[in-house]
Amino acid sequence: MPAYPSRSAPRERRPVPPLDAAALERLALRYVERFATTRGRLVDYLLRKIRERGWDGAAADPVALAEKLAELGYIDDRAFGEARAAAMARRGLGQRRVSATLRQAGIAEDDAAALAPAIEDRALQAALTFARKKRIGPFALAVPDRAVREKQIGAMIRGGHDFTLARRIATMAPGAPIEELSQD
Structure with a gap:
């Protein structure tokens, strides 16, 4: 009967050669x-x-x-940044979170500056997406009390959204038309 190595016995690892x-x-x-x-x-x-x-x-x-x-x-850092920013906006993340992620990814300042207008243009839609996912403001099932509303605003701020926009969305009545936001 052949002798098989035990499963618990550690195998010797071959040394990895240094890089050139x-x-x-x-x-x-x-x-x-x-x-x-x-x-x-x-x-x-x-x-x-x-x-x-x-x-x-x-x-x-x-x-x-x-x-x-x-x-x-x-x-292509700029193409990477555009794709990442668009994906994050579709997920409902705000301008601050997107900018921080691009900075962390190593996008140069000039590329980030070129991407900033597109990120700003998607800010309202991203905030509404976030609110819809979290059932905040016009997407809520019922009018929240003050403590819940403050938590909702905090969640939107942590999501990278502007405080003013987060407060405007969170204070909207459930079922209110969202067109009110785009008129301002």
Whole structure:
């Protein structure tokens, strides 16, 4: 009867070789192939891989590699930002949350500034989507008391919406026409 290794016995792991320039480029290409990303995120990923596996060879430059991939068209920070902002607006998240997410993703200030007007244009629709999902204001089933209304306003603010807009939506009567908001 052949001897099988026990399932509880740890297997020896083969040591992972340190990265070199070619391996780093392969990792970068694989990453941009699998994920929509920004230059900042790719640089963070590559630095983490260098830290985990070590480096062998001349000095590594993940920033230059990210720039090279952006020049080749594999990375487009503005297109990433537009897609992320539109998706977040469809989920009902407000301008502050969208801006913070784009900043965290490593979108440059000039790209973020170019995206700002489109984000502002979708602010009312995103707030109404948030209110509909959470049953706030005109989407509520009944008139809430003051404490519940304050919690609803707080939820909208945490969702990234402007305080004034959140208060206007939360104080609307259930079933009120939402066209009142777009007239102001």
